[in-house]
Amino acid sequence: MKKTVCELFAGVGGFRVGLNGRNDNRNWDFVFANQWEPGKKNQYAFDCYAYHFGKGHNHVNEDIGTVDENTIPNHNLLVGGFPCQDYSVARTQALGIQGHKGVLWWEINRIVKAKRPPFILLENVDRLLKSPAKQRGRDFGIILYSLWKLGYAVEWRVLNAAEFGFAQKRRRTFIFAFHKNTKYYTKLSKLDSLDNWVLSKGFFQAEFPSKFLKDHLSTELMDFNDMVDISDRFKFDFKNSGIMLDGQITTMELKAKEFTPITLGQIRQTEVVDEKYFIHKDANKLEKFKYLKGSKKIQRVDKNGYEYFYSEGGMSFPDDLDSPGRTMLTSEGSVNRSTHVIEDAITGNYRILTPIECERLNGFPDNWTDTGMPENFRYFCMGNALVVGLIEKMGHQLDKIFKSEKDINIMESEEAAVTFEQLKLGI
Numbered sequence: 078m079k080k081t082v083c084e085l086f087a088g089v090g091g092f093r094v095g096l097n098g099r100n101d102n103r104n105w106d107f108v109f110a111n112q113w114e115p116g117k118k119n120q121y122a123f124d125c126y127a128y129h130f131g132k133g134h135n136h137v138n139e140d141i142g143t144v145d146e147n148t149i150p151n152h153n154l155l156v157g158g159f160p161c162q163d164y165s166v167a168r169t170q171a172l173g174i175q176g177h178k179g180v181l182w183w184e185i186n187r188i189v190k191a192k193r194p195p196f197i198l199l200e201n202v203d204r205l206l207k208s209p210a211k212q213r214g215r216d217f218g219i220i221l222y223s224l225w226k227l228g229y230a231v232e233w234r235v236l237n238a239a240e241f242g243f244a245q246k247r248r249r250t251f252i253f254a255f256h257k258n259t260k261y262y263t264k265l266s267k268l269d270s271l272d273n274w275v276l277s278k279g280f281f282q283a284e285f286p287s288k289f290l291k292d293h294l295s296t297e298l299m300d301f302n303d304m305v306d307i308s309d310r311f312k313f314d315f316k317n318s319g320i321m322l323d324g325q326i327t328t329m330e331l332k333a334k335e336f337t338p339i340t341l342g343q344i345r346q347t348e349v350v351d352e353k354y355f356i357h358k359d360a361n362k363l364e365k366f367k368y369l370k371g372s373k374k375i376q377r378v379d380k381n382g383y384e385y386f387y388s389e390g391g392m393s394f395p396d397d398l399d400s401p402g403r404t405m406l407t408s409e410g411s412v413n414r415s416t417h418v419i420e421d422a423i424t425g426n427y428r429i430l431t432p433i434e435c436e437r438l439n440g441f442p443d444n445w446t447d448t449g450m451p452e453n454f455r456y457f458c459m460g461n462a463l464v465v466g467l468i469e470k471m472g473h474q475l476d477k478i479f480k481s482e483k484d485i486n487i488m489e490s491e492e493a494a495v496t497f498e499q500l501k502l503g504i
Contacts, residue, residue: 078153078482080105080475083194085141085157085185087112089125089446089458091439092156092198095468096475099129099442103472108150111137121450122458128448141184146191153484154475155192158200158463159185161208164216166308186223193227193487196261196478197254198471200463203235205250206315214313220252221321222298222307228487229254230262232274234281234331235317238464239401241285242336244344245438247404247464251471253280258487261478271320271327279320280478284470287331292316298324342398344437347422357426362412366427369414370394395419395427402430402438407460409435410453435459440466 084092087110096105107130112123123138130136137144159181166177177183189197208216217233224231231254239246255261268274276282276289294314298321301307319328356362372391378384395418396402406415410429417430432455433443439462446455 078195078479078484080479081150081152081154082107082109083149083152083155083188083192084110085155085188086159086181087126088122088158088462089441090129091158091441091463091465092468093126093130094441094445095463095465096156096472099445101130105154105472107135108152109135109137111139111141111144113138113140115140119450121448121454122461125446125448125450125458129445141181146188149188149192151192152194153479153482154196154198155185155189155194156198157185158461161202161205161216163209164219164308166219166304168305182220182223186227189224189227193256195256195259195482195485195487196475197224197229197252198475199252199254201250201252203248203250203317206233206235206317212312214315215308215311217315218298218307218311218313219304221326222301222304222311224254225298225321225324226304228257230257230265230323231321232280233319234285234287236281236285236467237333238467239338240333240335241467241470242338243401243440243464243466244339244341245402245405245464247439249463249467251281251467253471256487258485260482265320265322271322271325272329274320275318275327275329275331280471280474281318284474286334287318288334290330290332292328292330294328296326298326338401340399341396341402341417341419344402344434345398345419345422346431346434349423350421350428350431354431355421355424355426355428356418357428363427365412366416366418367394369412370418405435405438405460407457409460410456432456432459439464440469 082096082105084107093107097103110126112126114120114122120138127136135150162180162182163177164180164182206217207213221231231252233250233252235248235250237246237248265274268278294316296313301311316328316330318331319326356366370392373389375387376384377387392414398419402417403415409416418427419430420426421428432446432452435456436443436445436459439459441462446458
């Protein structure tokens with residue numbers, strides 16, 4: 078099977094760097110890429126992507142909602158990291174079904190429906206499995222239902238990058254979907270146990286070995302009439318791993334067989350660092366960091382006049398150099414509770430991480446984002462990015478899968494199947 082890829086919500090190229098490296102030397106052919114930062118006059122992330130991979134007709138810098146899905150080249154793998162939003166749907170007056178405007182899952186769904194890639198690999202925050210709070214599991218249930226109706230099986234796993242040898246405690250949900258017309262799907266459908274797939278035969282286990290911890294649960298999507306019914310009634314306690322096949326869901330809590338992680342000390346720059354990153358000479362900034370990272374119990378009043386205490390635990394100050402970094406947010410580099418503060422390798426004085434160190438936390442090459450964007454946006458891009466080493470490991474599995482698959486036109490094969498069914502019914 079040709080290793081053709083469509084990359085949605087491409088950012089600065091995390092999926093592409095993970096699959097191909099910075100020089101596209103692993104033969105994954107990215108036939109289409111889209112990146113658009115809403116509300117931004119300057120499209121720095123796209124500019125960074127184009128700087129490294131070139132500008133061309135297949136690198137599109139526009140709102141994905143305006144892209145005609147029929148103009149996207151056919152591809153065998155669709156990848157992308159999309160935001161956790163409200164995926165609920167409602168029935169329109171014309172009895173159609175419509176999701177919330179601007180919700181990017183529906184753009185993915187639209188493109189998958191039009192192009193039917195044999196394989197899909199998506200990334201999202203770990204809370205996707207539990208959202209929304211008032212109907213836990215509904216949003217992920219909608220995603221599974223959508224893909225099931227389009228002919229896919231889905232495996233998912235929440236991965237903490239640090240548990241598999243990387244430099245950041247970044248937990249993300251990865252979703253791997255594969256169409257019923259693939260050999261890979263056939264392999265799964267022949268198993269007598271979905272548990273066996275999750276714990277032994279599946280996509281994630283080879284590169285991210287884990288063992289059963291607790292909470293084996295099952296449910297069925299067939300109990301629901303349509304997407305609106307799922308949106309209205311579906312509620313389920315998804316665990317950190319699982320599989321959906323033919324509408325049947327099996328999920329369980331797994332514990333990673335941990336690797337030795339890379340530490341903050343190992344990714345820290347050992348050369349002289351610009352003074353602008355140091356905070357030890359600014360008493361106000363130093364005290365602000367200490368306060369933000371310290372434990373606190375603050376009395377507050379809600380909108381109804383009820384008094385309560387807001388409590389917050391303390392954080393290490395400075396950050397432990399013998400541990401991997403915490404989850405990096407888009408606010409990294411600002412005076413913020415989540416910003417890392419470390420001891421400088423040469424002076425021992427307190428400072429924030431440099432953009433290069435943030436790139437290292439995600440596994441990007443040094444100065445990957447040094448492409449003309451402001452420094453605060455370099456931090457922003459890394460706060461949005463994924464850990465590329467995880468994608469590199471997934472790429473090893475994808476290589477094996479693609480070698481065993483033949484190129485197929487899923488849309489044509491589905492049309493043929495419908496025609497055959499019509500013939501059987503005498504239509």
